[in-house]
Amino acid sequence: MKDNVAEEHLYLAFSHQYRDSIFPLHTSISLFLLSYCDCKLFKVFLVPTGEDVGDQCVTKNLAGDLEVQLISRCQLPVVVQSCSLPAVFVKDDKFCRAGLSVVLRHIIQKTFEADPSKKDVLELLGFKKTCLKACAEVSQWTRLCEISIPLAVERFLTASPEHCQTIPPDILLFERKLGEPVRVHNDDKIRRQKLQQQKAGAKAAVPVLGEEATEELKPGEVHEHPPSSLELSVAFSKLLAQEAPDAINREAPHIRRTKTSDLPLLDHVFAEGLYFTVADLVLLPCIHQFLVSSKKQGKSLVDLPLISSWYRRVQEVPGVKKAAGKCNMELLQLPELMSAPEERLQDSASVPDELEEDNEDSHFIGGPRPTMTKLMVI
Template sequence: MKKTDSTSQQERLYLDHSSTSDLPLHTSITLFLLSYCECKSFQVFLVSSNPRGSPLCWGTRVPEFLGVSEVCVEDLPELVRGCRLPAVLDGAGRYCRAGLAVVLRHIVSRTVEADSCRGGVSALLGFKSTCLKACAEVSPWTRLCELSIPSAVESLLLRSSHQSLLLPDAILQLEKTLGEPVKVHNNDKIRRQKLRLRKKKEEEEEGSDPQKAPQESSGTASRPPPLNPEPSDGLELQAALAKLSLGAIPPPSTRECSEIRKVKTAALPALEHVFAEGLYFTLTDMVLLPCIHHFLVVDPTAIPRC
């Protein structure tokens, strides 16, 4: 198949750049993903409200391999001018994708199309490629990640260091979400694996303690698992690292022993968050990492403690 290497057919990615030296969070997040994916499928433009001839100052905050260009608001294509940045305009200039989540998902898709071997990149879209797929108008989770948290962090950064800061509601909502049990498509299976590992660890500890073993050996099998276990099993982290490893081979499917199978789902140990949406690194983490990084570098002495 003959490849078309025409610059006019390359999609154009437009990113916002304020008049200050700091890049807006939506722009930083998009550049972060482009760098992570090493994606070169777009012509990247930083859009400035400065008058023509006033150069932008972005220093080392933009990856060198992107070859970023500058453009003024008045020079934007009409279709892009009516959209909220970031936005991607197709090569023909007739179709525009706008909004952070839509653009990020499109970057992932274009990266995989350019190199089908980039399985680790496609995994960013999560189970059935649904990560941040629902728009912010109908999905509270997308709205929190795409709009509420970046907006809250930027508001903190704009405040004076002498002003007292309160934890934004969006950050508190994220903290609450991360404290909830993880729900994944193979939830029951992984929780039973966690129970099996816990029982094995208990048996090893009892076997190493000759005084403790005779007292508890008779009741070990019938003892129900704790509902709120301590995070010491490490199964979640093992599952996350296996997913991140490009050369990882999934373990063979094995059926749990009857003792584990008989345990009711409600009595299984809960899974804990390794990443924002659970056990696996997704596009949501790419959005939240720059936001939380900026949030954590805010003067901690200005944030009241409970």
């Protein structure tokens, strides 16, 4: 760290160690992001929530190559003592950043400022750098990633066997989100590319189908047999800083004339849509612990085909396996699961609607960063 840059301290709560994670999960998530970004700009402290805590296994086994120190809560700066951890505090200052999303976004921004060549790290903030920017009080998505899923997994891991037979509703809600159509900037162009790929795949499949199968095709029906999905091509070309192939970029005249309403919808590749963001890094340690526990209990993951696919796909992102290795996180190799659309709809229907509604404040007026005046009941 440069001498002219103020030293920043990162304070993380520590309740206990379970398998390959430090709890609460907010701490494991923070350490995982630091490892993924290869960020050593912060002096990291673990703040025990109990009295008797040993540091020999924590600081060496689960914190990767980071230097981590234990500190009691009474030793924290006064401003940090009144905050919920994780929190970042600038030494010899009176300013503190607290809350998981705020801290993670700050880590990403500081990493990029220190090394502007790490553009892949800055891309974690998503389109217009807004990923997890809205606070959990007004954003259903931020609340799901930052609060609901980490808490649901922690409760699942500590519940008695008879109380953990069912999948937590918040996990099912994430499965449901992964099944929703993706909306991204300039998605019209990508959807036209997908239509062209589908039609090209259908033409290539005609000789294999045979005469009888060809006659059964209805007008406008397209058999989808692409070598790989366009969504995957777009997502990973961005991760690898590559341009999409020219053959995909060109659009035939009949593709350009197709109405927007007739274009195929885009499928999720990662948590927020097509692109890998900090939301994926938040959810991975949580879903990993849930999957490990489910596997040990012999539970089937047939009801979570989209989460299983997402979990496998995230492992393919450059740097994820390396970060997991630093944190001694042994990622699972899951088999590919398939379920019929009817089954997915039935699974989604089992998610209580109030999970999607209880985070909305009917009295809220304004944008993603509300003031106290806007939150007041009129």
